[in-house]
Amino acid sequence: MSVLLLNQPWIESEDEYGLRAGVRWAQIRKRDRSMPFYSFPYALACATSYLNANDVKAVLRDSIALGERKEQTLRHIADRDYDVVVLETSTASVEYDLGFCDAIKELRPEVTVCLSGQHATAMPEDVLRSSRADFVLIGEYEKTLLDLCRRLNAGQAPETQMKGLAYLREGQFINGGRREALDLGDLPPPYRDPLTVQKYSEPSARFFPNAAVMTSRGCSFQCTFCVEASLNYGWPSRFRYRPLENVREEILTLAADHGIKEIFFDDSFFTEKRAIEISELMGSLPVRLHWSCWIDRGISEETLRRMKRAGCSGVKFGVETFDPEIGLAARKKVRREAVEALVRRCRRAGLLTHASYVFGLPGETRQTLERTLQAAASLKTTSFQAPSPSRSPERSCLSRRRETAGCERPIGTNTKGRARPS
Structure with missing residues (x-):
């Protein structure tokens, strides 16, 4: 077979x-x-x-x-x-x-x-x-x-x-319906093809080559626009974690066999507890590796500083929209004050920041989009991502596959301070 x-x-x-x-x-x-x-x-x-x-x-x-x-x-x-x-x-x-x-x-x-x-x-x-x-x-x-x-x-x-x-x-x-969730302790690290491993470069990372690693599956949020919980893992989608020794093995293999210098943890997000666990893991490695991750917006400054000491260079977090009604309808309650406080904590901890937005959620208008863009600009995060609001790229996309849903195109991100591949 x-x-x-x-x-x-x-x-x-x-x-x-x-x-x-x-x-x-x-x-x-x-x-x-x-x-x-x-x-x-x-x-x-x-x-x-x-x-x-x-x-x-x-x-x-x-x-x-x-x-x-x-x-x-x-x-x-x-x-x-x-x-x-x-x-x-x-x-x-x-x-x-x-x-x-x-x-x-x-x-x-x-x-x-x-x-x-x-x-x-x-x-x-x-x-x-x-x-x-x-x-x-x-x-x-x-x-x-x-x-x-x-x-x-x-x-x-x-x-x-x-x-x-x-x-x-x-x-x-x-x-037959959805199978019961797999015990991640039974899952070996994912296969990495030597021909392509260094092509999978995370745009927001600072060091090259880098690699994406996932230490968990699931998501505790129920955002209506995201496939993570509803499709990839099914309701109710709770976090399931890989054993830390399994994660450690994968990271050391990436460094030794493929020369990886930075790890991007592509979990849905790190809770405070998981951020501390990964900080301890990364700080205990026999090699010094940089890393970045998605985080919960409520993570404390003490934990952010701990992450920085363990080699974390930056964090990502989801904002999606600053319009409260649109966010509520999408089951994504975001307060602007909380996001601004998080960015300040990250800056004091010495971490780069990357915000993620979603344009075009149900109820979006030109006015709500402009308010989100203005708020995003005032945050002054190191970089951000979002579908492009410009008309011409979307028009070309739709003309190519007019009946296809979900066509999005990320905008360029600020690359200040990021190392380039030679």
Whole structure:
């Protein structure tokens, strides 16, 4: 049994490229930026290491980071004896994703194609009836994929109502529902491809090369605009933490094998307790590494200073909007005074700050957007991210895939003080 976990090509353009796997919101980026950004396909990488640890041969291929076109990736599949191919989907790229699935089945009808990711999890019946895919892997899928591969290898069909799996049988849609959450202590560190590991550079990081690491899954918030809790992990989504020794092993391997100089912790956010634990971990390493992370807005100055002493260079935090009614409707209650106080605490602790905004939430108007922009400017964070409010990029995006939802494009961030790759 041989499995290919694939981040298939999306946009084939000389000017732009798309990100799907490894980001919470699929996005289109310009190729002419001074520092290209490719997102580490974390779910695919975790499934790859999990399969290999359980005696199923698995290969991870990130065609987007490799710069491959559709024909190149299909040739790779045609020249190898994969039994199963797993594709990740997003709403923004779904037409490309389903088209690529059908191209695989046209090329090699005997290959089992599984769709995973946000869009397939949200609309499993729709993607199954709109493509030649064999299965949909719902939510977290490491254990589901392993069980499916074992049954296929034994010549058996999946169990009816198999947890974490959806498929069509004689035209009837069968959905086993979401599988119980995986114990992260059973999950080895994600696979890192030596060909692409240094391409996954976090734009807000200061030192190159750097790498994204996740120490937990889940999120205690229920923001309506985010896929993290509702789709990736399911309700109720509570934090589940990897054992610290497991995290330590991954970080030391990144430093020793790939020369990583900074770690970006891409957890939903660090609570006060987790920030202290990671500070202790990073401070105890035999090598000095810089790091950054997402944090809870209420984190104390004492903990921020502790993080700084342990090598933390900067923090990210979600603001989304400064309009209280829009924030309340999105289940994201943010007080401007609290954000301003956090920025002041970070400055006193010597940490860089990066704020995240979401434009276009339900109820957004030109006036509410302008108020948020004015407030964001007055914060004077080191950098920030948000969908672009300019018309021309969005128009080009919509004209290319007018029926595609969720197309966003981050604006450029302040790069002051950030080291550049040589």
